Amino acid sequence: MIKAKDITKxxxxxxxxxxxxxxxxxxxxSCSVIGPSGxxxxxxxxILTGIMKPTEGKAVIAGQDVTSPSKEVALVFQxxxxxxxxxxxxxxxxxxxLRGFNRKERREIVxxxxxxxxxxxxxxxxxxxxxxxxxxxxxxxxxxxxNPKILLMDEPLSSLDALTRxxxxxxxxxxxxxxxxxxxLVTHSIEEAVFLGRRIIxxxxxxxxxxxxxxxxxxxxxxxxxKEVFFDKCREVRRSVDTGAI
Amino acid sequence: MPRGETERRYRSYLITGFFxxxxxxxxxxxxDSIALPTPLAVFFAFIAGLAEGxxxxxxxxxxxxxxxxxxxxxxxxxxxxLVSHEEGVDKFVAPFVYLLYPIxxxxxLPLIILLFGIGDLSKIILIAIIVFFQILVxxxxxxxxxxxxxxxxxxxxxxxxxxxxxxxxxxxxxxxILTAMRISVGTSIAVLFFVESFATRKGLGYxxxxxxSRANYPDxxxxxxxxxxxxxxxxxxxxxxxxxxxxxxxx
Ligand SMILES: Nc1ncnc2c1ncn2[C@@H]1O[C@H](COP(=O)(O)OP(=O)(O)O)[C@@H](O)[C@H]1O
Ligand SMILES: [Mg+2]
Numbered sequence: 107m108i109k110a111k112d113i114t115k116x117x118x119x120x121x122x123x124x125x126x127x128x129x130x131x132x133x134x135x136s137c138s139v140i141g142p143s144g145x146x147x148x149x150x151x152x153i154l155t156g157i158m159k160p161t162e163g164k165a166v167i168a169g170q171d172v173t174s175p176s177k178e179v180a181l182v183f184q185x186x187x188x189x190x191x192x193x194x195x196x197x198x199x200x201x202x203x204l205r206g207f208n209r210k211e212r213r214e215i216v217x218x219x220x221x222x223x224x225x226x227x228x229x230x231x232x233x234x235x236x237x238x239x240x241x242x243x244x245x246x247x248x249x250x251x252x253n254p255k256i257l258l259m260d261e262p263l264s265s266l267d268a269l270t271r272x273x274x275x276x277x278x279x280x281x282x283x284x285x286x287x288x289x290x291l292v293t294h295s296i297e298e299a300v301f302l303g304r305r306i307i308x309x310x311x312x313x314x315x316x317x318x319x320x321x322x323x324x325x326x327x328x329x330x331x332x333k334e335v336f337f338d339k340c341r342e343v344r345r346s347v348d349t350g351a352i
Numbered sequence: 353m354p355r356g357e358t359e360r361r362y363r364s365y366l367i368t369g370f371f372x373x374x375x376x377x378x379x380x381x382x383x384d385s386i387a388l389p390t391p392l393a394v395f396f397a398f399i400a401g402l403a404e405g406x407x408x409x410x411x412x413x414x415x416x417x418x419x420x421x422x423x424x425x426x427x428x429x430x431x432x433x434l435v436s437h438e439e440g441v442d443k444f445v446a447p448f449v450y451l452l453y454p455i456x457x458x459x460x461l462p463l464i465i466l467l468f469g470i471g472d473l474s475k476i477i478l479i480a481i482i483v484f485f486q487i488l489v490x491x492x493x494x495x496x497x498x499x500x501x502x503x504x505x506x507x508x509x510x511x512x513x514x515x516x517x518x519x520x521x522x523x524x525x526x527x528x529i530l531t532a533m534r535i536s537v538g539t540s541i542a543v544l545f546f547v548e549s550f551a552t553r554k555g556l557g558y559x560x561x562x563x564x565s566r567a568n569y570p571d572x573x574x575x576x577x578x579x580x581x582x583x584x585x586x587x588x589x590x591x592x593x594x595x596x597x598x599x600x601x602x603x
Contacts, residue, residue, distance in 0.1 A: 157507045175510040187505035191523040191600045200519065201509040232600045252509075 107133040107288050108154065108256065112163035114313075115149050123149040125313035126163070131305070136282045136289040136325075138303025140296065140347060146314035147292045148184060151260050154290070155181050167256065177205070180249035182259040186241050188233045188248075194220070195229040198247040205252070219247045223277075239270035246274075250281075256288045263298065275301055276328055283326065296347065300339045301331060308346045318346045389570045397570035398577055407559070411578050414548065414556040417472065418540050418586065421479030422533065429484045430529055433491025437521050442496065449489060457482045458546060475547040482543050483536040490532035494525040527601050530594040534587055541583040556582070 108131040115124040123146035131137045141147055152158035154165045156172040156179075165172040167179065180201075181187075188197050199216040207215070220226055223243040233241050242262060249257060259278075263271045279302060282289050293299050299306050306320040320343060324335045373391050380390045389397075401407030436442045461478060468474040498521060506516045548557020556579045563571035595602060 152504065155508055157504050175507055177510060179508075181508040183501065183505055183508075185501065187501060187508075189502065189505070189520065189523070191526075191598075192519075204509050204511050204515055232603055234600070235603060248509075 107131055107135070107168060108290065109166040110150070110154070110163070111166060113150070113153060113160045113165065114162040115146065115153060115158075116161045122313040124153075124160075125315045127309075127314065127316055129307050129316055129319060131288060131290060133288055134286045136302060136304045137291070138299035138306045139290065139292045139309060140294060140299040140306060140343065141309030141314055142311045142347075143294060145309050145312050147294075147309065148260055150309075150314065151181060151258050151290075151292060154258060155179055157181075177252070178255045180252050180254035180257050182245050182249050182257070182262045184260040184262075184264070186233070186245040188241060188244055190233055193230050193232055194225060194236070194244050197233065197244055198251055201248055201252045215251050216247070219251055223247050237270075239266050239274070242266060242274065246277075254287065256290070258290045258292075260292045261294065262291070264294065271298075272331075278302055279326070279328060296340050296343050297331070300336060300343060301325065306343055308343065317349060320346065386567070386569055389573060393570045394573040394577065398574035401571065401574050401578075407574070407578055410554060410556050410559050410575075411582060413554045414544055414579070415582055415586075417475050417548075417555065418479060418537075418544050418582070420476045421540055421543075422483055422536065422586075424476060424480040425483040425536070426487050426529070426533060428480075429487035430491055433488050433529075434495050434517065434521055434525060436492040437495040437498065442492070445488075445492060449485070449492065453485045453489060457485070458543065461547075470551040475544075475552070478547050479540050479543045483540050486536045486539060487529065487532045491525055491529050494528035495521055498524050527594065527598045530590060530598065534590040534594065537583055537586045537590065541579060545579065 110127050110129050113124055113127040114122070116122045127146075127150065139147060139150070149158065153160050154167070154172065156165070156174045156176060167176060189200075192200065195216060198220060199212045202212045202215060217229075220229060223246060225240060225243055225247065228236065228240065233244065236244070245262070263274050266274065275298060278289070278291070281287070282302075289302075291299070291302050293302075300322060302325070303322055304325055306322055308317045308320065309315065310317050320339070322339055324330065324333075324339070330336050376391050380388045398407070432445060436445045458478070460481065461474075464474050464478055464481075468477055502520045502524065503516060506520055511519070544555070545557040545560065548555035549561045552558050556575050559575045560572055560579075563569070563575060
């Protein structure tokens with residue numbers, strides 16, 4: 107479904123962010139990407155979505171080379187990517203508006219999605235007026251409103267407190283199980299990578315390259331966090347993260 | 353903005369106003385010269401001017417000149433500043449701005465009179481040219497410094513260039529644009545005085561020069577007060593628009 111083929115990215119100033127990144131994510135699979143800060147994770151997502159061009163190699167989605175942003179793919183940004191001048195409702199419905207959905211259709215989709223995400227009653231607030239957990243849910247609402255087949259997320263939960271974080275992790279797990287979307291979650295939390303990734307791709311420090319892809323067939327259950335296998339898996343991931351982080 | 357804060361601000365305007373009047377009064381008493389009448393004498397001259405109607409008609413003409421100048425300047429400066437977001441456009445705009453911005457544009461007056469005559473058009477254009485640069489520089493800076501992440505965010509929703517301008521670049525720059533316009537009110541009033549001090553028999557600038565030549569100091573100061581009120585009024589109007597349009601900044 108998603109394929110990274112020999113992706114290398116050098117920025118114009120000479121910074122080499124990624125080198126020869128290769129991996130493949132199957133349709134309906136949930137995959138975590140973990141790596142030290144600055145190793146090119148955001149760059150990788152921008153390339154997979156077609157926002158940025160790789161210097162070498164290519165991204166392939168559903169058999170097609172990625173050259174521009176696709177309607178099947180939604181991206182949730184690191185700092186939410188919300189627009190401070192738009193209200194919660196306007197932010198959440200922006201994608202639909204750009205795709206030509208009319209007012210009534212937008213209202214239907216967005217209202218029920220905001221309700222599901224616990225944002226009912228906050229439609230006319232501005233992002234600044236919300237807690238970071240709520241802002242993050244607005245960002246999810248905007249991405250999910252488009253009913254994407256593929257959901258890419260860039261450290262979506264990294265600036266949240268532990269409890270909010272866990273509840274959003276549970277939300278993402280349920281979402282994946284219900285909709286069977288192909289999900290790719292970038293994170294720098296080992297526990298999060300293990301909880302949400304059917305496969306865990308470990309990147310080295312800059313220039314980022316795949317050190318290891320760890321299978322995690324036991325995930326998929328809300329109680330996974332408390333099980334012994336979960337801790338074993340976390341230790342396994344930590345060992346390979348440590349080898350990459352020199 | 354909460355009600356209490358608005359009230360506090362009006363109160364501080366009032367206090368400042370009294371403070372200025374007090375200093376003025378003391379100065380008038382100390383200098384004891386006909387060239388500086390007391391606030392009360394000026395107040396009477398102001399009321400007389402209003403009652404007679406001449407002050408109002410001069411004020412209206414000045415207000416229109418400033419308004420057209422500001423409107424002309426922003427209708428050009430804002431679009432150019434916004435599209436400077438594009439590297440390709442900025443390559444042309446930036447050198448133009450940095451070369452032409454620092455020169456005192458008032459020296460262009462002879463050229464403008466040559467091109468547009470000595471009527472209202474020239475006056476409006478001179479005001480517009482000077483204010484144009486202030487608004488352009490601010491708008492350009494705002495659109496250039498916009499975080500690339502906002503653009504990425506739009507691109508991920510497969511937005512077109514037009515969408516990006518409509519939903520991101522323009523709304524993100526509006527607060528800066530309005531602030532620039534508010535600041536340029538002061539400049540435009542100063543230029544207004546300059547362009548009205550010759551080749552016209554209308555406007556507050558003319559009235560100031562005229563009362564001065566007649567050594568009618570109460571009238572002179574009454575007109576200066578009218579000019580200050582014009583500037584203050586425009587400033588307040590733009591500030592009100594700012595508060596309404598940019599609600600997201602003030603919450
Ligand atoms: N536009 C850019 N120009 C030059 N270097 C960049 C640019 N964007 C990111 N980088 C650099 O590329 C590296 C990877 O960045 P990024 O993909 O944001 O890493 P991560 O998301 O893993 O923290 C970093 O060293 C960063 O400083
Ligand atoms: Mg990042």
